Structures are given as C-alpha cells and as structure tokens.
Amino acid sequence: MMTPERIRAAAPTILVVAVTAGAAFTVGAIGGHLGTTPFAILIGVVVVGAIVLLRPALVGVVSLLAIFNVYRVSAGASANPGAMTGISYSDAALAGATLLAVPSMARTPEIRRLGLPLLGLALYFVALLPTFILNHSHRADAEAFHRFILVGGALVVGAWLTRDRLVKPALLTVMVMGFVVGVVTIISGAAHGFTQPASPFGLNKNYGGALQGDLAVIMIVLGRKLGLNRITHLIGAAVFVGATFATHSRGSMLGICAGLFITIIGGGLARSRVSQAIVVVLTAGLGLFMYNSIQAQMNVPTNEFKLNPIGVRQQVEQEARRIWRTSPWDGVGLKYFTSGNYGHFGSQAPNNVVDNELAESGIIGLTGFVALAGCVGVAGWTRRKDAYVLTGLALVVGHLAHGQVDVYWQAGLVPLPYLVLGMGLAAPPSRDPVERAVAGVTA
DSSP states (O other), rough: OOHHHHHHHHHHHHHHHHHHHHHHHHHHHHHHHOHHHHHHHHHHHHOOOOOOOOOOTTHHHHHHHGGGGBOOOOOTSSOOOOOOOSSSSHHHHHHHHHHHHHHHTOOHHHHHHHHHHHHHHHHHHHHHHHHHHHHHOOOHHHHHHHIIIIIIIIHHHHHHHHTOOOHHHHHHHHHHHHHHHOOOOOOHHHHTTTTTTGGGGOOOHHHHHHHHHHHHHHHHHHHHTTOHHHHHHHHHHHHHHHHHHHOOOOOHHHHHHHHHHHHHHHHTTTTTTTHHHHHHHHHHHHHHHHHHHHHHSSSSSSHHHSSSHHHHHHHHHHHHHHHTTTTTTTTOOOTTTGOOTTTGGGGGOOHHHHHHHHHHHHHOOOOHHHHHHHHHHHHHHHHHTHHHHHHHHHHHHHHHHHHHTTTSSOTTHHHHHHHHHHHHHOOTTSSSSHHHEEEEEEE
C-alpha cells in the first residue's frame, strides 16, 4: 500500500519522469506537425542530455512513455502516426535508451535472466539471413535494425529499469499519461455517439485501441500491486477498456481477451473470484461487440464489401499469399510492400503476421519467428508466478493475437509488451519486481 512516506520518497523521481516525458512528447509533436525536425532534435538532445546527467536510466523511462508519440522524425516522410516510412520518435527514444542500457547491463545478473528470449531473437535473425542475402536492400537493413530494437532493445531497457529500481514510477507515470489519453478518446467517441472510431491526437484507431488495451491489461492485473486503491484501480480499468471500445478496434479487443485469458490460466487472478468474474464478463462483452461489428460489415452487398475494412484486408492478405508463393522458402524481402513493385494491394502491409512473415522471409523466416515466440513463451510461462512476468507474457500473447488481424511490426505497440516482460524477467525469481521497485523508491 502507498503510505505517505513512500509517496514523499517517490515524488521527486515521478516528477522528473513526468516533466521530461512531457517535454519529449511536446518536442515530438512539434516536429511531427510542423516539420521542424532540426529544432525538435536540438531540444530533444538538450532534454536527454539533462536526463543523462541527472540519472541515466531515466532515459529508459522516457523511452517507455514515448510509446504515445509515434509521429515520424523524418521531414521527408509522412509525419502522421502509422506511416510506413521514416523513423518515429518512439523508435528513436527506444534506440537511444538501448545504446545507453547495453553498456550498463553488460555482464549483469539481470541480462543473464533474459537469456532465453534473447536466444529466440537470435534464432529469428538467423532465419532472416536467406532473405537478407537473396533480397538485399537498404529498407531491409533498416527494418532488421528496427525489429532488433523493438524486441531486444525493449527487453534490455525493461531490465535496466528493474536494475535501477525505476519500475514503479515508470509504470505509474505511463498509466497517468494513458489515462489522460483514454479520457480524451472516450470524449472524442462520445462526440459522435460512439458510432465512429475515436482517433484522438491524430492516432490511428488500431494503434490507439491497442495501446489502451495493453494499459487495460496492466491496470487490471497490476493496479493494486502498484499501490492503487480499489476505487482508482476500477476507474482506471474502466477508462482503458472504455477507450478501447471507443476506438472500434476489433484487433485490440481480441488482444485484451487473449491477454486476460493468459493471466487467468497462469494464476494471476486466482486469489480473487470477483476479479475473475469481472474478467469473464468483460471478455464476453468484448467478444459480443467484435462479433456484431464483424457481422455488420460482412452482411453487405459484394461491391460494398470489397471496399469496407474487412473486404480490403482480405484482398491484401490474398495478394500477400500470392507474393509468398513466388518465393516460398526465403520470401521477397523485408518491407517489400514499400518497394512499389507489387501493385495496389501488394503495396500495403499484410494485416496477418503469418502472411507478413511468409511474404517477407518465406517458410524459413516464419520458422524463426515461431522460435522467437516459443522462447519468449517458455521464459514467461516458467516464471508465471511472478506478476510482472505474467503480465508481460499476457501482453506479448495479446499482441500476437492482435497481429492476426492487424499489422504486427508497429512502433510503440511491439516494445511495450517486451519492456514489461524485461522488467519481470530481470528481477530475481525469488523476489517480485514490484516489491523490488518499492524497495528502490524507499531506499
């Protein structure tokens, strides 16, 4: 429970985190909307430099909070969230945090506890070698680095936060920021009677929905362990779930259901039958909404169906599978859909991660992706009694489920599950990472 003494002890760190994260978000928004990239980068360097001098691991906290800012840095690329070119502020923050974290984490007990997930990542990259060699391009090189940072960087930075005892202030701050975004999302949805998808701050509905869904899982499973009282816990969970509904993102709802299912079978909510009942009702409600939404788009004339989201996605997936069949073993190259060589539907990223891996890197690449998922799953399930590990595993599984109906490799969405999983796995098996974080705050 958060006592006044603990709140006073944690306040300076939380304040610094909130101010620096707010500054970073503002800089990114200015650079994204106005195209003033040099100015934004200059301010960003000054802000990051100040943080490094104050406490280096705070850069890791900012990289966690940067998941809210997926505007593009590149002035020559689209500044909008969800654009397929350029690097996002979220990616840049995570890459910078990774560069600082690796020297700090080398040869530490925390990094050794990440051995199995990092082995899975290595196997994935080994499996990508054939497509690198046979379909080499600069975009493939950039995407390989991107995926390495999204998974490996996030794991290491999450472990860094645990080692530096910043888990609790980081998660509480990201919850506060997410709560504000969630409230705005609900208000935006209500303005249209919840008949249109809410996209606050220009965020794509699927991105915004997935982010709110992940925060809902974290709040439901870890809210009380983070020191929130029952009322705050329930209000926070209600806002995150409500915001996910407001976005109309069916994939995000699927992710919530899959994540909460993992927490139930993993024993994360075993001590509270009330919590289990709430989760069952919530899952049923989400499932019913998804079913009715899909049926509404399916029961339309053929010509209209081809133009609605489900019809377009079906055509994109059909084209992705056709492209894969032209090179079944090694695929046609990472980010092939940005090359402009595959027609209208072939210029869109597949909305199914299996189709995406097959088209990009063939059967060999998909085998590597399965190896990555398997290693992460085994590592998480083995340590599932740890609340943080179980939550991270739930988020990873939820994003995999979401990736069956939406683009998988997205900035901001991929790192969050691995950041949380890294926080959990880095802590000694005998000690809950939340308790470790509290001990760090009061030390």
